[in-house]
Amino acid sequence: MFENFKARAETSGNTEVKRFATTALALGFIEEFLEKEEVKDETGSYAVWAKSPILEQFDNEAMAQKFPGLNFKVTRELAKGAKVGITQLKWGLAETGSMAQDSTDVEQRLASALAWIHVAILPTSKIIADIPALMTKMHPKYDKYITLITGASKTADIERVLAIGVHGPERLVIVCVDDLELEGVAS
Amino acid sequence: MKEGMSASIHKALENQNLAGILDRWNYPATRAKAFEGVDFEALRSKIAGIKGEAAGRLDELAETFKKNAEANGIKVFRANSAEAARQYIANLCKEKGVKKIVKSKSMATEEIHLNHFLDEFGIQSDETDLGEWICQLAHQTPSHMVMPALHLTKEEISDLFAEETKQPLDNDIQKLVKVARKAIREKFFEADMGISGANIAIAETGSIVICTNEGNARLVTTLPKVHVALVGLEKLVPNYTDAAPILAALPRNATSQLMTSYASFISAPTLNDDRTMKEVHIVLMDNNRIKMAEDPKFKEALQCIRCAACLNVCPVYRLVTGHVFGDIYTGGIGTILTAWFNELKSAEDIQALCIGCDKCKEICPGKIDIPGLILEIRRRAATKEGLPFIYKSALQVINNRKVFHTMLRTASVLQKPFVKEGFIRHLPMFLSGLSEYRSLPSVAAVPFRDVFKTIKQPKCTEKAAFYAGCALDFVYPDAGVAIVKILNKAGIEVLFPEEQSCCGIPHWGSGSFDMAADAAERNILPLLEGNPEYVVVSCASCTTALKKEWIKILKEQHRESLIPDAKKVASRTYMFTELVDKLIKEKRLTPKEGIELHTLTYHDSCHAKRHVGVFKEPRDALSAAGYEIKEMNECDTCCGMGGSYTLKQPEISMQMLKRKLQNIEETGAEFVTAECPGCLIQLRGGLDKSGSKVKAIHPAELMVDKFK
Numbered sequence: 001m002f003e004n005f006k007a008r009a010e011t012s013g014n015t016e017v018k019r020f021a022t023t024a025l026a027l028g029f030i031e032e033f034l035e036k037e038e039v040k041d042e043t044g045s046y047a048v049w050a051k052s053p054i055l056e057q058f059d060n061e062a063m064a065q066k067f068p069g070l071n072f073k074v075t076r077e078l079a080k081g082a083k084v085g086i087t088q089l090k091w092g093l094a095e096t097g098s099m100a101q102d103s104t105d106v107e108q109r110l111a112s113a114l115a116w117i118h119v120a121i122l123p124t125s126k127i128i129a130d131i132p133a134l135m136t137k138m139h140p141k142y143d144k145y146i147t148l149i150t151g152a153s154k155t156a157d158i159e160r161v162l163a164i165g166v167h168g169p170e171r172l173v174i175v176c177v178d179d180l181e182l183e184g185v186a187s
Numbered sequence: 188m189k190e191g192m193s194a195s196i197h198k199a200l201e202n203q204n205l206a207g208i209l210d211r212w213n214y215p216a217t218r219a220k221a222f223e224g225v226d227f228e229a230l231r232s233k234i235a236g237i238k239g240e241a242a243g244r245l246d247e248l249a250e251t252f253k254k255n256a257e258a259n260g261i262k263v264f265r266a267n268s269a270e271a272a273r274q275y276i277a278n279l280c281k282e283k284g285v286k287k288i289v290k291s292k293s294m295a296t297e298e299i300h301l302n303h304f305l306d307e308f309g310i311q312s313d314e315t316d317l318g319e320w321i322c323q324l325a326h327q328t329p330s331h332m333v334m335p336a337l338h339l340t341k342e343e344i345s346d347l348f349a350e351e352t353k354q355p356l357d358n359d360i361q362k363l364v365k366v367a368r369k370a371i372r373e374k375f376f377e378a379d380m381g382i383s384g385a386n387i388a389i390a391e392t393g394s395i396v397i398c399t400n401e402g403n404a405r406l407v408t409t410l411p412k413v414h415v416a417l418v419g420l421e422k423l424v425p426n427y428t429d430a431a432p433i434l435a436a437l438p439r440n441a442t443s444q445l446m447t448s449y450a451s452f453i454s455a456p457t458l459n460d461d462r463t464m465k466e467v468h469i470v471l472m473d474n475n476r477i478k479m480a481e482d483p484k485f486k487e488a489l490q491c492i493r494c495a496a497c498l499n500v501c502p503v504y505r506l507v508t509g510h511v512f513g514d515i516y517t518g519g520i521g522t523i524l525t526a527w528f529n530e531l532k533s534a535e536d537i538q539a540l541c542i543g544c545d546k547c548k549e550i551c552p553g554k555i556d557i558p559g560l561i562l563e564i565r566r567r568a569a570t571k572e573g574l575p576f577i578y579k580s581a582l583q584v585i586n587n588r589k590v591f592h593t594m595l596r597t598a599s600v601l602q603k604p605f606v607k608e609g610f611i612r613h614l615p616m617f618l619s620g621l622s623e624y625r626s627l628p629s630v631a632a633v634p635f636r637d638v639f640k641t642i643k644q645p646k647c648t649e650k651a652a653f654y655a656g657c658a659l660d661f662v663y664p665d666a667g668v669a670i671v672k673i674l675n676k677a678g679i680e681v682l683f684p685e686e687q688s689c690c691g692i693p694h695w696g697s698g699s700f701d702m703a704a705d706a707a708e709r710n711i712l713p714l715l716e717g718n719p720e721y722v723v724v725s726c727a728s729c730t731t732a733l734k735k736e737w738i739k740i741l742k743e744q745h746r747e748s749l750i751p752d753a754k755k756v757a758s759r760t761y762m763f764t765e766l767v768d769k770l771i772k773e774k775r776l777t778p779k780e781g782i783e784l785h786t787l788t789y790h791d792s793c794h795a796k797r798h799v800g801v802f803k804e805p806r807d808a809l810s811a812a813g814y815e816i817k818e819m820n821e822c823d824t825c826c827g828m829g830g831s832y833t834l835k836q837p838e839i840s841m842q843m844l845k846r847k848l849q850n851i852e853e854t855g856a857e858f859v860t861a862e863c864p865g866c867l868i869q870l871r872g873g874l875d876k877s878g879s880k881v882k883a884i885h886p887a888e889l890m891v892d893k894f895k
């Protein structure tokens with residue numbers, strides 16, 4: 001499943017898929033990433049991290065101290081000025097390389113739709129086959145706003161030339177974490 | 188056709204931006220890749236089933252949707268007319284004090300000219316889909332259903348953006364997109380209301396599904412405090428799981444993607460970022476959709492999922508683009524939707540652009556018979572208003588064998604001053620448009636029906652009735668002779684029923700179904716005389732008539748008593764190469780050994796490939812007879828002949844021919860062959876005019892001396 005997911009996701013446009021055995025390793029990668037992207041406490045350089053089960057796994061305060069400009073509360077102003085938006089996704093779909101987001105909480109949408117780079121955390125074990133499989137897991141009755149995300153924001157509206165990053169992220173970094181599910185993340 | 192129409196065709200043909208872009212895309216190949224591993228036939232049967240069933244119960248589904256969405260906290264308004272939809276949205280704006288609106292692609296709002304209407308109340312609506320925004324800045328209507336601004340060049344767009352943003356810009360597309368991002372982003376944050384469309388509306392859960400690649404729909408439905416979705420009733424499906432097959436087909440067919448970047452299911456209002464509750468309104472709009480669903484023929488058109496694949500493959504749309512071919516909804520399906528959502532009148536001119544090649548039909552995920560429905564528009568217009576006098580007289584003449592044949596014989600004498608080596612190279616002035624790119628064939632001095640009497644045939648027990656069709660009879664008698672010779676070799680004696688006359692396809696194609704039925708009647712019994720095993724036809728269009736259309740036409744016209752005989756004819760009918768292939772495989776025809784190998788390219792005439800499904804057999808037969816087949820690019824794309832199309836739309840027809848000729852030349856083959864005298868007239872004339880070395884020739888003539 002993972003291999004198919006990765007292959008399909010990486011052809012969907014400006015998308016990288018990384019895989020880590022443990023949450024700790026994944027967090028290490030994200031720290032490095034924030035450093036490399038020069039996340040700072042000024043508009044255009046913020047990072048926002050929307051409410052995610054993975055946040056319960058580490059000391060948020062300490063991380064925020066380390067990265068001034070990293071915010072765990074997502075407001076429209078912060079999201080508008082964000083370079084990086086981090087969210088945790090519910091499911092991955094192997095057939096199309098898509099991810100399913102429960103976007104009922106507006107923070108999830110702000111963080112993943114307004115930033116330049118969307119970092120998407122996905123428990124590896126949550127990769128399933130396709131949309132019909134997803135439909136047995138997520139239902140509008142419980143999830144009021146569901147978004148399937150596949151690749152970065154793109155357009156071909158001018159002379160059919162592909163351009164990435166129109167209204168949403170121009171880069172999608174998918175961080176698959178093998179042991180995340182073991183921590184009892186609700187599906 | 189009105190003068191305005193031909194002027195706009197002319198203008199469109201001169202401006203080839205969009206056509207060039209579609210060509211460079213190579214849609215068929217990228218689409219095929221996206222569908223790898225997917226059973227398209229099964230998928231589209233599923234979609235057609237779901238949407239077809241839904242179309243049969245729109246009213247009920249709308250009520251279920253309303254009930255369920257309202258239970259989720261969404262306000263649902265059912266708008267019967269465009270006016271009611273506009274008024275509802277305007278009132279809501281007034282009530283909420285809305286001054287600025289951001290929109291995400293909704294063709295339904297274009298259908299009701301919403302922006303213009305709101306503008307009168309001083310409300311500013313900004314499109315946020317890049318293509319739509321460009322159209323808005325250019326004050327133009329969309330030219331493509333999925334990529335609306337495809338007709339504009341980057342230079343033109345750069346100028347529009349420079350004017351809008353008051354800064355000098357260069358023509359780099361990547362930079363232009365970033366300029367748009369910046370300009371539009373502010374609008375999302377300033378807007379009081381977001382208006383969207385929907386790709387799917389699910390009755391069971393009261394959800395709408397919106398797909399975009401740019402991500403603007405998520406912002407339109409997130410940032411402003413009020414969200415209004417204008418949704419045509421045809422977007423309704425009964426169940427949540429019905430969305431899956433549509434989402435599997437839509438992006439693959441629309442843009443050769445596995446999925447769009449974003450697909451959102453919105454089922455209830457959610458909290459805004461300031462913790463207030465968002466207001467969500469869904470306007471379910473009828474605007475003649477229920478009436479359409481009640482029409483036994485046009486109900487099918489509601490199975491459309493707006494993927495625009497039918498535009499991408501349409502040889503006419505590619506030439507004249509959506510500003511000529513269609514209205515808000517463009518191309519073939521656009522013509523049909525325009526007839527219903529606008530009015531039949533406005534679709535009358537547009538319908539004449541469809542050449543009936545059926546290319547769109549094979550790719551449509553809704554399994555809609557688009558050309559068939561366009562023909563139905565034509566038929567209704569013809570029934571209501573009658574055909575133009577000259578055209579009607581021509582059709583009547585064709586239907587009168589004696590008069591028509593006498594005319595053709597006279598023509599063969601009168602044309603003499605213009606003929607050179609079997610072609611009319613230069614026509615008198617008033618017809619010059621027709622011979623500009625194509626020499627016209629001359630009418631044979633002696634028609635096949637006269638030549639036939641002089642052929643000595645062996646007596647055989649097996650008989651085949653030969654239906655020659657007008658063109659073969661009077662233009663290509665040599666092909667007829669070849670056919671007789673080949674069948675004789677297989678031990679089949681050929682009968683030529685004297686009474687045969689035009690098959691009725693020209694009448695059918697112009698919407699005169701009664702004249703078409705007359706034509707069928709005149710032919711059926713003569714063809715069964717002597718109880719032949721086979722009815723052999725060597726014209727793809729006539730084959731369609733004999734195999735399929737006659738039965739349909741007779742049913743339509745309530746001439747049931749003839750149907751059993753029509754069915755008998757149909758079951759015995761073979762296209763010539765189809766029969767030859769069968770005879771070779773049955774070892775009744777044996778190719779000679781040691782013959783020199785020649786190369787040819789095979790042009791699939793639309794009727795052969797898509798109406799009767801004959802395309803493998805001719806290739807097999809021709810290969811067996813010693814020809815190496817060099818396939819051309821777009822081998823099954825229409826050559827532009829289309830019966831009388833070439834007379835009614837000469838400019839378009841000739842552009843299609845030019846493209847075909849180029850594809851033929853590129854193969855380097857010695858011959859091009861097609862089992863349709865109409866295509867051969869077009870191809871042979873075009874090759875002659877361009878001074879090509881390639882010869883266009885009927886398959887029978889290519890095979891005549893290749894068997895033992």
Ligand code: SF4
Pocket residue numbers: 490491492493494495496497498520547550551552553554555557
């Ligand atoms: S008619 Fe068929 S091919 Fe054309 S847009 Fe509709 S669904 Fe797509």
